[in-house]
Amino acid sequence: MTALELKPEKVKTxxxxxxxxxxxxxxxxxxLRKHMWEFLYDKYGTSIDYRDFxxxxxxFLTEGxxxxxxxxxxxxxxVINEVREKTPTPALKSKAADGRVSDSxxxxxxxxx
Numbered sequence: 001m002t003a004l005e006l007k008p009e010k011v012k013t014x015x016x017x018x019x020x021x022x023x024x025x026x027x028x029x030x031x032l033r034k035h036m037w038e039f040l041y042d043k044y045g046t047s048i049d050y051r052d053f054x055x056x057x058x059x060f061l062t063e064g065x066x067x068x069x070x071x072x073x074x075x076x077x078x079v080i081n082e083v084r085e086k087t088p089t090p091a092l093k094s095k096a097a098d099g100r101v102s103d104s105x106x107x108x109x110x111x112x113x
Contacts, residue, residue, distance in 0.1 A: 006055040014056035017048065018066065019083045022075040030067075030074035033057065 006014065021036040040048055057073070060066040065079045 004055065006052055006059050010052055011056070011059070014052060015060065015065065015079070016083055016086070017044075017053075018056060018060065019075050019080055022066075022073065023080060026074070030069065030072035032072060036073065 017040055018036065021039045022031050025031045025035055025039055037050065037053060040053070057066060061068055065076050067074050067076055
């Protein structure tokens, strides 16, 4: 592994995070990288790293899990279905900790169907 690769233990986490961002922000054509980052940073704050975010996008583009069309990204349908079947995003704390229903709770309900 070189210095410019996503650590293996972070791959599943960032796949779920990017899927969450794409599904939550989905427009007809996809989502800009900037909007995905803003969504995730607003939700998880410093629990996520911008460098890892970029490395994850690059990795998933080469694996075909993210589709890019002129800088507009969307998750492949098979990846969305795979993430829905798996467990929720682990070990990240949402910034909404004041007893309200957070976006992550709504997202988990979405994943469960």
